[in-house]
Amino acid sequence: MSEGTEGHLLDRGVRAIAHAVRSGEATAVNVLEEALGRIHEQDRSLHCFNLLTEEAALAAAVRVDDSVARGVDPGPLAGVPVALKDNLCTQGIETTCSSRILQGWRPPYDATVVSRLRQAGAIAVGKTNLDEFAMGSSTENSAFGPTYNPWDLTRVPGGSSGGSAAAVAAGFVATSLGSDTGGSIRQPASLCGVVGIKPTYGLVSRYGLIAFASSLDQIGTFAVEVGDAAAALEVIAGHDPADSTSLGQPAPSLLEGLYDGVDGLRVGLISDFLADVAESCSKAADDAGEALARAGAKVEQVSIPEMLLGLPAYYIIAPAEASSNLARYDGVRYGLRVDGPDVETMNARTRAEGFGAEVRRRVMIGTYALSSGYYDAYYGQAQKARTLLIRAFEAAYERFDVLLAPTTPSAAFRLGAKTANPIEMYLSDLCTIPSNLSGHPAVSVPFALDLDGLPIGVQVLAPALGEAVMLRVGAALEAAASPSVRGPARVRRAGGEAVPGE
Amino acid sequence: MAASVELISLEEVRHVAKLARLELTDGEIATLQGELSALLDHVDKVRRLDTADIPPTAHPLPLENVLRPDEVRPCLDREIVLAAAPAVESDRFLVPSILGDSP
Numbered sequence: 001m002s003e004g005t006e007g008h009l010l011d012r013g014v015r016a017i018a019h020a021v022r023s024g025e026a027t028a029v030n031v032l033e034e035a036l037g038r039i040h041e042q043d044r045s046l047h048c049f050n051l052l053t054e055e056a057a058l059a060a061a062v063r064v065d066d067s068v069a070r071g072v073d074p075g076p077l078a079g080v081p082v083a084l085k086d087n088l089c090t091q092g093i094e095t096t097c098s099s100r101i102l103q104g105w106r107p108p109y110d111a112t113v114v115s116r117l118r119q120a121g122a123i124a125v126g127k128t129n130l131d132e133f134a135m136g137s138s139t140e141n142s143a144f145g146p147t148y149n150p151w152d153l154t155r156v157p158g159g160s161s162g163g164s165a166a167a168v169a170a171g172f173v174a175t176s177l178g179s180d181t182g183g184s185i186r187q188p189a190s191l192c193g194v195v196g197i198k199p200t201y202g203l204v205s206r207y208g209l210i211a212f213a214s215s216l217d218q219i220g221t222f223a224v225e226v227g228d229a230a231a232a233l234e235v236i237a238g239h240d241p242a243d244s245t246s247l248g249q250p251a252p253s254l255l256e257g258l259y260d261g262v263d264g265l266r267v268g269l270i271s272d273f274l275a276d277v278a279e280s281c282s283k284a285a286d287d288a289g290e291a292l293a294r295a296g297a298k299v300e301q302v303s304i305p306e307m308l309l310g311l312p313a314y315y316i317i318a319p320a321e322a323s324s325n326l327a328r329y330d331g332v333r334y335g336l337r338v339d340g341p342d343v344e345t346m347n348a349r350t351r352a353e354g355f356g357a358e359v360r361r362r363v364m365i366g367t368y369a370l371s372s373g374y375y376d377a378y379y380g381q382a383q384k385a386r387t388l389l390i391r392a393f394e395a396a397y398e399r400f401d402v403l404l405a406p407t408t409p410s411a412a413f414r415l416g417a418k419t420a421n422p423i424e425m426y427l428s429d430l431c432t433i434p435s436n437l438s439g440h441p442a443v444s445v446p447f448a449l450d451l452d453g454l455p456i457g458v459q460v461l462a463p464a465l466g467e468a469v470m471l472r473v474g475a476a477l478e479a480a481a482s483p484s485v486r487g488p489a490r491v492r493r494a495g496g497e498a499v500p501g502e
Numbered sequence: 503m504a505a506s507v508e509l510i511s512l513e514e515v516r517h518v519a520k521l522a523r524l525e526l527t528d529g530e531i532a533t534l535q536g537e538l539s540a541l542l543d544h545v546d547k548v549r550r551l552d553t554a555d556i557p558p559t560a561h562p563l564p565l566e567n568v569l570r571p572d573e574v575r576p577c578l579d580r581e582i583v584l585a586a587a588p589a590v591e592s593d594r595f596l597v598p599s600i601l602g603d604s605p
Contacts, residue, residue: 108582201562215561244568245561312545323522330523332595337588343597348525360524364534365541367522368510377549383558385548390559422537423544439562464563 010034011488014080014174014228018121021079024068028061028079032123035081039125039172047147048167050086051094052126057081060123067121075121077235082117083167083176086127087134088219089208090114097210098142099132101329101336101354111208112243113177113219113236120235125173128163132356133326134184134212136160137428140419141358148415149192150487151454155412158188158428161222165192168222171488175223175232179209181216182314183407183432186444189222190407190457193446193487195229195474196222198432200464201439202247204233205240213321214245216314216436224487226445226474230254233467252468262476263296265469268400270461272307273409273431281406281456284448288458289404291480292473302400306392309385310434315426316369316382317437322359323366329354361422390438393463402473403461405431407444411454431459441467445474446486455485508535509542 009017009026020026036054043049067074084090087097089107096102110118117124131141139147139162147162149155150170157166161178165188168176178185180198189196197220204219211217219236223229237251269289274282293299331337331350338353340346355363369378396403409430418425435442441464444457458477462470478486515535519526526534580593589596 105586108578108586241568241570245563245565247563309548309551312548315541316545316548327523331588332597333583334586335588340598342599342601344523345525346598347523348520351523352525355524360526360530361534361537363522363524364515364518365538368514368518368538371518371521378545380558381548381551381553382545383560384553384556385551386559387556388551388553390562423540426544437562 010081010174011171013225014077014223014231017080017174018076018078018231021064021068021121022073026079028064028123029058031079032057032061032081032125035125035172038170042170043172045148045153046150046166046170047145048083048128048163048170048172049126050096050098050129050144050163053093053124056093057123057125060118064121064123075119077117077232078121080122080175081125081173082122082232083126083128083164083173084114084124085130085161085164085176085178087130087179087210088114088177089210090124090127093127095127095210097133098130098144099354099356099359100143101350103143103336105334107208109208112205112240114208116236122235128161128167128176130163131160132359133210133322134160134179134181135322135358135362137183137187137425138413138418139163139188140415141356143356146415149412151193152412152452155414155454156191158191158408158412160184162188164222165189165194165196168192168194168224169487175221175228177219177221177236179212179217179219180436181212182318182436183429185220185222186407186432186442186457186459187428189444190446190455191412193455193485194222194224195226195443195445196220197229197233197443197471198435198441199233199237199467200247200441202245203237203251203441203465203467205243205246207240207242211325213318214325215321216318218436226443226471226478227255227258229443230258230471252465254467254471257468258472258475260472261295262292262473265297265402265473266400267292267297267299267473268302268396268403269299270307270403270405271301271303272305273406276409276427276430277406278410280448280450281408281410284456285404285406285458288447288477292404292476295476295480299404302396302403304392304396306389307434309389310437311426311430313382313385313389314429314433314437315365316378317386319362319366320369320379321366323363323370326359326363358422386437389434393434393438393440397463401462401469402466405459405461407431407457407459411450411452411456435461440464441470443470443474445477445481447477447481449485509539510535
């Protein structure tokens with residue numbers, strides 16, 4: 001690396017930064033200063049972050065540089081600036097879920113993923129904005145105001161991990177963590193022109209992830225490139241005794257064979273979303289199929305009608321689990337309390353004031369679906385629909401190694417466009433929800449631009465623990481796509497268009 | 503957002519709000535009636551599925567109970583935990599009267 005290029009190291013990705021820091025070509029402190037400089041300059045107009053942890057980040061970067069100076073390897077993510085979705089617990093550092101009910105709360109422990117990142121030498125720069133309790137597809141449900149899409153400030157970044165996706169797209173950090181319950185990593189990744197991985201359920205420990213819907217929630221990573229999102233995922237994956245749903249086997253290697261190509265792989269292009277997806281998005285998936293075929297894969301259309309059971313089943317199961325998980329916000333042990341004459345009134349006032357409209361709506365739906373007289377008709381039926389969907393996936397994976405689909409029904413929409421109609425917002429997750437119900441991995445890779453110049457992602461789905469082949473297909477798509485379809489948005493705009501905040 | 507047919511009555515919405523421990527205004531109850539009805543309409547496809555021989559799936563993985571050795575290990579510090587509570591008395595969480603003023 002020549003002198004004077006260190007400022008651009010941040011744009012070269014996770015692996016390049018870690019390599020440069022580990023080998024002493026660059027310092028973690030310099031990389032961090034570049035990241036913080038950009039954030040200070042631009043985040044006022046983007047609002048990716050709820051909180052910056054600059055002092056702790058600087059101390060961590062100094063420790064990494066000291067290790068290198070002493071000849072001790074600081075780890076595979078040495079000096080890599082990362083952002084954490086604000087539903088991941090950070091010891092002593094405010095963790096809000098973008099909710100008034102948790103505002104000011106400082107967790108007494110770190111999430112396992114947070115400790116693993118730190119042990120690997122990564123530098124956590126702050127907590128990113130989200131839809132309250134991860135319920136939403138636009139980050140407009142944050143109690144602290146929306147995040148704006150770095151590609152177009154009049155549009156949403158998607159959600160719920162909108163802050164984490166936008167922080168990578170803006171070039172603030174090289175990677176970030178999100179959580180994906182119905183598409184909350186893949187959908188914002190698609191809308192922000194970055195890669196977002198939802199791993200197999202159980203691959204990454206959920207200890208310290210504030211629960212939304214426990215049978216669906218999974219932590220994953222964002223980055224500009226597939227290999228960088230995979231490098232971060234390798235670090236956070238693997239068994240954790242603190243999470244009883246964590247898989248027992250060792251985490252698979254994700255980088256080995258990543259660029260081996262797709263020759264001979266069987267790829268099924270899911271045709272069932274066509275009616276509900278914008279032409280630009282279905283065309284991107286079709287073109288992705290053609291690109292894979294040119295690279296040697298055997299690509300075939302496949303109809304899996306059970307995919308369309310996903311959305312309605314999800315909007316019973318996820319709120320049902322949420323209504324149970326969010327019962328803990330009762331004004332007793334932590335968070336907001338609004339006083340009342342007796343404990344039940346105190347609970348009800350606290351929750352009414354502390355939860356925003358979408359969270360209340362989901363708690364109501366879930367409570368109804370679980371209530372006496374409706375349990376079998378709604379929750380029981382949704383659980384059976386889940387079985388049907390899983391069986392349909394299993395049948396498809398007898399014929400195909402991976403499946404291909406659009407990630408989202410549209411590119412980034414305008415702020416306010418879907419806030420008046422909750423169901424229209426819910427449809428944003430149509431193509432992503434099935435993988436959560438099945439527990440399978442899926443990745444969104446930026447693949448095209450629409451007529452407005454907005455990025456469009458394509459989704460690769462794989463069977464349980466099929467991350468390696470899934471990411472190999474993702475890397476092949478990335479190689480086939482124009483670099484102009486992905487972030488960092490600030491680099492894309494280097495031709496002269498104003499960068500937000502300037 | 504008013505659905506043409508309300509699939510849930512105002513009285514049911516009030517009852518669910520009570521079960522969910524949410525103190526809502528009449529206006530909020532009315533809005534939720536429309537929104538919940540629209541959602542119930544949307545998920546009707548699932549309610550009407552023929553699932554006679556289909557087992558339910560509660561969880562994507564076959565779960566096994568996980569036990570750790572029964573030994574004393576450090577846990578969260580009581581002072582740190584209590585410091586996060588809205589009200590505390592004698593090392594315990596303090597709440598308003600459980601039974602109300604007039605038992």
